[in-house]
Amino acid sequence: MKDIIVLYPSPGIGHLVSMVELGKFILNHQPSISIIILITSTPYDTGKTAPYISRVAATTPSVTFHYLPPVTLPPNSSYGMVDLLFGQPRLNNPDVHQALQTISQTSSLKAFVIDFFCDAAFEVSSSLGIPTYYFFTSGASGLSAFLYLTTLNKTTTGSIKDLKDYIEFPGTPPIFPTDLAEPLFDRNSTAYKSLIDTAAHMAKSSGIIANTFESLEPRAVKAISGGLCVPNAPTPPVYYVGPLIASNDQASDEQECLSWLSSQPSQSVVFLCFGSMGLFKAEQLTEMAIGLENSGHRFLWVVRSPPPTDDQAKHPSTLPEPKLDTLLVSAAELEKRVRELMDSSSGKAVRDRVREMRDGARTAIQPNGSSRFALAELLKRR
Numbered sequence: 001m002k003d004i005i006v007l008y009p010s011p012g013i014g015h016l017v018s019m020v021e022l023g024k025f026i027l028n029h030q031p032s033i034s035i036i037i038l039i040t041s042t043p044y045d046t047g048k049t050a051p052y053i054s055r056v057a058a059t060t061p062s063v064t065f066h067y068l069p070p071v072t073l074p075p076n077s078s079y080g081m082v083d084l085l086f087g088q089p090r091l092n093n094p095d096v097h098q099a100l101q102t103i104s105q106t107s108s109l110k111a112f113v114i115d116f117f118c119d120a121a122f123e124v125s126s127s128l129g130i131p132t133y134y135f136f137t138s139g140a141s142g143l144s145a146f147l148y149l150t151t152l153n154k155t156t157t158g159s160i161k162d163l164k165d166y167i168e169f170p171g172t173p174p175i176f177p178t179d180l181a182e183p184l185f186d187r188n189s190t191a192y193k194s195l196i197d198t199a200a201h202m203a204k205s206s207g208i209i210a211n212t213f214e215s216l217e218p219r220a221v222k223a224i225s226g227g228l229c230v231p232n233a234p235t236p237p238v239y240y241v242g243p244l245i246a247s248n249d250q251a252s253d254e255q256e257c258l259s260w261l262s263s264q265p266s267q268s269v270v271f272l273c274f275g276s277m278g279l280f281k282a283e284q285l286t287e288m289a290i291g292l293e294n295s296g297h298r299f300l301w302v303v304r305s306p307p308p309t310d311d312q313a314k315h316p317s318t319l320p321e322p323k324l325d326t327l328l329v330s331a332a333e334l335e336k337r338v339r340e341l342m343d344s345s346s347g348k349a350v351r352d353r354v355r356e357m358r359d360g361a362r363t364a365i366q367p368n369g370s371s372r373f374a375l376a377e378l379l380k381r382r
Contacts, residue, residue: 001106001107001108002034002107002108003032003033003034003107003108003110004033004034004035004036004103004107004108004109004110005023005026005033005034005035005036005109005110005111005112005113006035006036006037006038006099006100006103006109006111006112006113007019007020007022007023007035007036007037007038007113007135008037008038008089008096008112008113008114008115008118008121009037009038009039009115009118009135010085010089010115010116010117010118011039011040011041011042011049012085013048013049013052014137014275015115015117015137016049016052016053017052017245017246018135018137018211018244018245019037019113019115019135019137019244020037020052020053020056020063021244021245021246022113022135022209022211022241022244023035023037023063024056024060024063025241025244025375026375026379027060027062027063029372029375029376029379030379031062033062033110034062034063034064034107035062035063035064036064036065036066036103037063037064037065037066038066038068038096038099039053039065039066039067039068040067040068040071040088040089040092041067041068041070042088052246053065066099068092068095068096068099069095071088071091071092071095072091073087073088073091080183080191082183082191082194082195083190083191083194085117086117086119086120086190086191086194086198087190087194089117089118089119089120089121090120092120092121093120093121093123093124096121096124097124097127097128100112100124100125100128100130101128104128104130109130110131111130111131111132111133111206112125112130112131112132112133113132113133113134113135113209114132114133114134114135115134115135115137116134116135116136116137116146116198116202119134119194119197119198119201119202122201122205131206131381132205132206133205133206133207133208133209133378134201134202134205134207134208134209135208135209135210135211136202136208136209136210136211137211138210138211138212139210139211139212139216139217139220140171140210140212140214140216140217140220140221140224140238140240141169141171141172141217141219141220143208143210143220143224143229143238144169144170144171144172144220144223144224144228144229145169145172145175146195146198146199146202147199147202147203147224147229147230147235148169148170148199148229148230149184149195149196149199150196150199150200150203150230151229151230151231152167153187153196158187159185159186159187160177160180160184160185160187161177161178161180161184161185162177163177167180169229170220170223170224170226170228170229171217171219171220171221171222171223171224171228171229172219172220172223181195183195202236203230203233203235203236204236205236206236206381207236207237207238207239207378207381208236208237208238208239209238209239209241209378210238210239210240210241210242211241211242211243211244212240212242212243213240213241213242213243213360213361213364213365213369213370213371214240214364214370214374215360215363215364215370216357216360216361221238221240224238225238237377237381239374239375239377239378240370240371240374241371241374241375241378242361242364242371243361243364243365243371257300260300261300264298267351268297268298269297269298269299269300270292270295270297270298270299270300270338270341270342271299271300271301272288272292272299272300272301272302273301273302274302274304278304279304279306279307280304280306281306281307281326282306283328284328284329285303285306286331287328287329287330287331287334288301288329288331288334289331290331290335291330291331291332291333291334291335291338292334292335292338294331294332294335295334295335295338295339295342296339297338297339297342299338
């Protein structure tokens with residue numbers, strides 16, 4: 001029977017791409033395996049995922065995409081974005097159960113890897129006895145804090161945002177409570193419960209795969225391996241296999257950007273990207289554009305369209321409205337920070353550190369690198 005690993009990404013493009021690249025990384029190490037990726041349709045914008053999926057399907061035949069049937073949100077429901085990201089996979093559970101059962105009947109299903117937003121599927125795979133791994137798209141510092149949430153939940157009362165002292169997450173710098181993610185502020189919200197439940201399930205999984213590399217975050221890696229993030233219980237093995245990034249099969253617009261970038265003087269371009277959910281009002285975009293232009297430096301900027309204003313068409317009721325601060329960062333402030341980064345001695349120190357981490361990332365994914373070794377250890381457990 002053919003050995004199969006099933007991957008279940010969250011549909012946002014940042015989550016989808018890194019998990020698909022994980023599948024390609026596995027195939028690069030062990031070509032005899034086949035990868036099946038479960039794809040969900042969503043009632044919200046996930047970025048331009050279809051062209052990327054088409055390119056992978058055409059160039060990597062050992063990766064196949066299984067599309068789950070669309071699900072319908074409850075009528076008159078009003079979800080926040082985090083509720084939606086955790087809630088839709090729960091509606092997908094019956095179809096996930098059927099897909100895993102069908103795959104198991106014709107192949108040897110070695111492992112099921114789920115994005116942490118797809119936590120609802122943990123109960124499905126556990127009931128079927130399938131080894132289940134969580135994929136954490138962020139770094140080790142974020143993972144350390146995430147795993148520690150269950151302890152923080154037990155050792156605090158009331159709202160986390162009302163705490164007066166810095167929170168000490170193992171292996172990370174102290175964080176002031178109001179700087180944490182907003183869904184953690186309301187202990188009675190479904191979003192808070194989803195985060196706590198996911199952290200608890202991750203600690204009970206077969207293992208965690210993180211999109212980072214060991215030399216980037218040694219303090220956090222040491223804290224996790226030392227059991228500080230899951231006190232009084234075993235910590236599952238964590239495999240740092242990053243950086244997982246899309247390979248050189250870009251679309252035409254990406255190729256155009258890279259061609260322009262290659263024609264610029266070395267270390268002369270500022271790159272701005274705020275992720276697939278990074279939205280700014282039109283006024284803020286204008287300030288940013290002026291600041292960048294006035295800085296006098298070349299820049300490459302990934303810009304998303306601003307959300308609609310009150311007098312424009314509204315989103316459907318099932319979609320959460322973007323929640324944006326009205327506090328603007330001025331053009332002058334942005335110009336100052338860009339000049340500081342590109343022209344000052346302190347900025348040079350930052351750039352040198354980034355260059356060092358870039359070299360560390362390249363080393364990690366080389367044949368004898370730490371990420372390759374971690375992947376080999378992961379595949380030994382199948």
